[in-house]
Amino acid sequence: MSETxxxxxxxxxxxxxxxxxxxxxxxxxxxxxxxxxLALIIVFVLIALAAPLLAPYNPTFLQDNALRLPPIWAEGGxxxxxxxxxxxxxxxxxxxxxGARISMGIGFAVVILSLTSGLFLGLFAGYYGGKVDRLIxxxxxxxxxxxSILLAITVVSVMGPGISNAIIAVAIVAxxxxxRIVRASVMAERKKQYVMASKTFGxxxxxxMVFEILPNCLAPLIVQATLGFSDGxxxxxxxxxxxxxxxxPTPEWGTMLADARPFIESSPWMVTLPGLCIxxxxxxxxxxxxxxxxxxxxxxxx
Amino acid sequence: MLLEVEDLSITFDTxxxxxxxxxxxxxxxxxxxxxGIVGESGCGKSITNLAIMGLLPDTATVHAKKLHFDxxxxxxxxxxxxxxxxxxxxxxxxxxxxxxxxxxxxxxxxIDETLKEHCPEMDKSARAARALxxxxxxxxxAPAERLKNYAHELSGGMSQRVxxxxxxxxxPKLLIADEPTTALDVTIQAQIMKLLxxxxxEYQMAMILVTHDLGVVAQNADRIQVMYAxxxxxxxKSKELLAAPAHPYTDGLLSSLPGKKATAFRQPLPSIAxxxxxxxxxxKGCQFNPRCLKAEDKCKTELPALTHEQxxxxxxxxxxxxxx
Numbered sequence: 001m002s003e004t005x006x007x008x009x010x011x012x013x014x015x016x017x018x019x020x021x022x023x024x025x026x027x028x029x030x031x032x033x034x035x036x037x038l039a040l041i042i043v044f045v046l047i048a049l050a051a052p053l054l055a056p057y058n059p060t061f062l063q064d065n066a067l068r069l070p071p072i073w074a075e076g077g078x079x080x081x082x083x084x085x086x087x088x089x090x091x092x093x094x095x096x097x098x099g100a101r102i103s104m105g106i107g108f109a110v111v112i113l114s115l116t117s118g119l120f121l122g123l124f125a126g127y128y129g130g131k132v133d134r135l136i137x138x139x140x141x142x143x144x145x146x147x148s149i150l151l152a153i154t155v156v157s158v159m160g161p162g163i164s165n166a167i168i169a170v171a172i173v174a175x176x177x178x179x180r181i182v183r184a185s186v187m188a189e190r191k192k193q194y195v196m197a198s199k200t201f202g203x204x205x206x207x208x209m210v211f212e213i214l215p216n217c218l219a220p221l222i223v224q225a226t227l228g229f230s231d232g233x234x235x236x237x238x239x240x241x242x243x244x245x246x247x248x249p250t251p252e253w254g255t256m257l258a259d260a261r262p263f264i265e266s267s268p269w270m271v272t273l274p275g276l277c278i279x280x281x282x283x284x285x286x287x288x289x290x291x292x293x294x295x296x297x298x299x300x301x302x
Numbered sequence: 303m304l305l306e307v308e309d310l311s312i313t314f315d316t317x318x319x320x321x322x323x324x325x326x327x328x329x330x331x332x333x334x335x336x337x338g339i340v341g342e343s344g345c346g347k348s349i350t351n352l353a354i355m356g357l358l359p360d361t362a363t364v365h366a367k368k369l370h371f372d373x374x375x376x377x378x379x380x381x382x383x384x385x386x387x388x389x390x391x392x393x394x395x396x397x398x399x400x401x402x403x404x405x406x407x408x409x410x411x412x413i414d415e416t417l418k419e420h421c422p423e424m425d426k427s428a429r430a431a432r433a434l435x436x437x438x439x440x441x442x443x444a445p446a447e448r449l450k451n452y453a454h455e456l457s458g459g460m461s462q463r464v465x466x467x468x469x470x471x472x473x474p475k476l477l478i479a480d481e482p483t484t485a486l487d488v489t490i491q492a493q494i495m496k497l498l499x500x501x502x503x504e505y506q507m508a509m510i511l512v513t514h515d516l517g518v519v520a521q522n523a524d525r526i527q528v529m530y531a532x533x534x535x536x537x538x539k540s541k542e543l544l545a546a547p548a549h550p551y552t553d554g555l556l557s558s559l560p561g562k563k564a565t566a567f568r569q570p571l572p573s574i575a576x577x578x579x580x581x582x583x584x585x586k587g588c589q590f591n592p593r594c595l596k597a598e599d600k601c602k603t604e605l606p607a608l609t610h611e612q613x614x615x616x617x618x619x620x621x622x623x624x625x626x
Contacts, residue, residue, distance in 0.1 A: 197402040199357055201389035201416045201468065204382075211415075215406035 027295035034291020040284030047097055048104040055094035059251040063089035068267045084269050086260060092270065095251035096277055102252045103233050103281060106167055110232030111225050113171035118178025119214075119221070125179065126186025127209050137183070140176045148173040149238055156244040163236075163252070166245035170235040174228050181224050185217035219296040223289055230285035237278050253278050304475055304508050305331040305354070308368035312349055312532075315361045321581050323349045323362070324532040326608070333475065336502065336509045338523030338540065340516060340555065344578045346532035347512045351478045354510075355394060356384045372475055390420040393469030397481040399461035403453035409464050410449030413437075413471060420472045436467040441497060459490035463497070470501055477502070478510045483518060495522055516559055520544055528552045531579055531589040534608060537615040548614070548621035550594045588618070596620050 029035055047054060057063075063085060070077045071084040071092075083093040125136040143151065155169035189195065190213060198212050239245035240254025248255060253274040260270035308328045314321040324346040331337050339347045352358050354369075356376060369376045372391060379387070388394075396402040404412060413433040417424055424432065437445030440463040453461060462482065469477060479498060483491035499522060502509055511523055519526050520540060527537040528551060536549040547553040554574040576593035579585055585592055591601040600619055608617045 193396055193398055193401040194404045196357070197394075197396060197465070197468075198404070199388070200355055200392075200394035202385045202387070202419055203389075203415075204385060212404055216404070 024295055028291055031291040031294055033287045034294070037284045037287025037289075037291060040280055041288055044100050044281050044284065045104060048101040051097050051101040055091075055097040057091040057094040059090065059095040059098040060249045061090065063091070065089070068263065068270070070267070071269050071273075074269070083273055084267075086256075086270050087263055087267075090249075090251075092273055095256060096253070096273060098251040099253045099256065099274065099277065100281070102163070102246065102250065103237070103278075106163065106170075106236040107229040107232040107285075109167045110171045110174060110236070111228045113167065114174035114228060114232075115178055115221075115225055117171075118175040119182050121175070122179040122182025123186055123209050123214065126183040127190055127205070127213065129187075133183075136179070140179050143172065144176045149235065152235055152239060153242065153244060156239060161244045161247060163246045163250065166236050166239045167232075169239065170232050173235065174231060177224055177228065178221070181220050182217055185220060186213055189213045189216050220293075223293040223296060226285055226289035226292055230282040230289070233278065233285070234282050303330050303370075304333050304335075304372055305329075306368050306370045307350075307354070308366060310350065310353060310364070310366040310369060312346070312353055312358065313363050313365075315363070316582075319582060322532060322584070323581060324353075327529070327532070327534055328608075329527055329534070329537065331476070331508045331510065333508055334502065334506045335525070336511055336523045338511045338513065338519030338526045339529060340514060340519055340526060341529035342514065342578050344581075345529040347529055348480055349532075350529075351394070351480055351510060351512060354478065355388060355392060356381075357388075386420070389416055389469075389474075390472045391474050392476045392478065393472070393474040394478040394480065395462070395465045395469050395482050398485045399465050400453065400458055400485070402465050403456075403461055405453050408450050408452055409456070413449070413464075413468050416468050416471045432471070433467075436471055437464075439470075439501070440464070440467045441493075442467075458486050459494065462486060462490075462494055466494075466497065466501070470505060470507070473505050474507060476508045476510070478512070480512045481514070482511075483515070484513070491518070498522070516544075516555060528555070531584065532581060533589060533617065534615065535590065535617045539613055542614065548616050549590075549618050550596050550620075550622055551590050553622045554593075596622070 063081075066081060066085045067089045068087055069081050069085045072079060072082050074084075077084065081091050081093070083091075083096065085091055086095070121136050121140070125133040146154075152166075152169040152173050155172060156165050159165040159168070186209075195208060195212060198208055203212065236245055237252070237254030237257070240252045241258045243255075243258060246252035246255045248259060256274040257271055257278075260267070260274070264271050307330070310327040311325050312323045314323055327346070327350055329337060339350070341347055349358070349362075353362075353364050353366075354371070354376065356379065358364065364377065366377060371387070374387070376384070403409065410430075410433055413436060414429050417429045417432060421429070433449060434445055437448060442448050442460060442463050448456070448460070448464075453464075456464065466482075477498070482498065483494050486494060495518060498509065498511075501507065511519060513519055523540050525537065526540050526543045528535050528543075528549065530551050536543065536547070536552045538548075543552065544556065547556050551574070554572075557572050558574065560571060574593055579589060579592065585602075587603045588594070588597070588601040588606055591597040594601065598620065604619075606617050606619050608615050
């Protein structure tokens with residue numbers, strides 16, 4: 001242990017230390033799965049951003065003469081509808097492309113909402129401790145006591161179905177993860193001497209919390225945010241499937257899955273394709289999140 | 303007087319009952335003067351400093367007849383008024399410099415932050431110039447490059463220099479050095495102490511030097527205050543105290559230093575038997591009596607008062623006589 005530290009010091013004196021991004025990338029790229037995950041995410045994000053340009057048809061336009069056409073690789077498929085059409089004659093490829101936009105948007109909104117609220121709850125609980133901590137953590141315990149999808153369903157049933165309500169419901173379910181992670185790291189950090197030192201320099205509590213402690217808690221938070229993205233997509237799709245999330249004719253993957261369920265035997269591609277989209281986007285974020293964890297965690301660094 | 307502390311008592315409210323960390327601690331500090339506070343771990347040295355900084359945890363209650371700094375009554379200050387004093391008029395440096403710097407930011411950023419907080423009249427370029435000047439002043443080679451370094455890229459001595467630079471950034475009137483050299487090796491210790499001395503002269507700072515290294519206070523402090531179990535047991539000018547320790551505890555501390563007393567070559571060093579008492583179960587009478595070789599019955603029932611004799615203070619019925 002002491003030997004490696006000494007070696008590190010010598011290295012640093014001899015050459016300019018790598019920038020943070022470069023060092024991070026060197027660690028990250030060793031994990032092939034994580035790089036594949038990142039590639040998947042980039043593809044999905046690009047598709048989402050350029051959806052109107054990529055999609056050959058309007059995702060809600062009904063083609064009267066083309067109901068449940070199979071994709072091109074199956075018998076009877078045509079190039080005009082590469083992935084076939086659904087039961088009311090909408091182009092599945094266009095719907096999936098627009099679905100990427102919706103799913104990425106949902107994931108993003110869920111992470112932003114749950115991250116900000118979870119972060120501040122955790123920050124206050126960890127920094128102040130005592131009564132504040134007990135109050136916040138009991139609330140978090142209550143949220144955690146419900147199975148996540150059940151809680152989301154309850155929230156949506158109270159507020160009414162729809163994308164924005166689904167986002168709020170899924171975000172509430174995700175808050176405890178963030179709160180617990182932030183609280184744990186804040187509790188470890190606030191005892192360190194640099195916190196006391198910044199007090200002696202006259203820093204206020206708020207300043208210490210947000211500008212001194214928080215930056216030192218970011219690594220696990222970034223990882224959790226990536227994983228939260230996939231949870232958000234998955235939960236929102238589940239709500240859509242149950243008819244509580246995005247409403248038809250919105251081309252949301254979970255909703256598409258639900259719509260196609262009656263035709264699972266006669267037109268299996270209608271359920272398979274949106275299911276694969278959900279699978280690969282969630283897989284991408286999970287792989288990327290694991291890679292991030294390895295690359296950001298100093299304990300796992302060589 | 304820059305700092306006047308009179309009858310400072312700090313009580314902690316713990317789950318196992320009240321704990322009196324310090325009792326009736328009094329001292330004064332003039333501008334440019336250095337006070338060395340010595341004593342074993344758990345004698346209330348650091349707690350006293352935190353009380354001056356107003357940084358004790360909520361479980362502590364502070365009682366003092368007088369707690370004045372630079373004309374302000376520290377006990378009546380609001381938190382936001384206190385914040386203006388911390389870092390501006392009182393600076394503090396710590397035992398472990400490596401962990402006293404925030405690992406997420408560069409050294410330059412952290413110095414800049416302190417200046418931004420306390421010197422709002424300085425603009426960005428003025429602050430950058432001051433940061434560079436400070437780094438030069440604390441003797442850091444290649445200061446411009448070091449400003450861009452993170453804490454983990456610096457050695458211990460270098461980090462302590464940076465901490466000192468931050469502490470003196472606003473030219474404080476009082477610098478509290480809480481065991482500033484304990485975590486550093488001996489050659490660096492000497493350099494850091496010399497640096498502190500030089501800076502003290504330049505800025506006319508008063509300094510409280512907390513340490514359990516008698517060698518360090520002997521060379522650097524004008525006055526030495528020996529604390530035991532949260533009480534001042536002896537206080538005198540450094541030379542007088544070192545030449546003629548009167549309290550058996552001071553005497554014990556001094557004779558446990560290698561080479562100070564007439565111990566024969568390769569004889570085991572004398573040490574003070576026993577431990578600092580549990581502050582929740584203080585002994586009756588003199589706090590030092592269970593460990594004291596000269597203790598008599600009177601010591602076990604009565605707490606000696608702090609006697610003042612010229613410039614010396616002593617809390618003992620049967621002081622050590624003669625010189626070392």
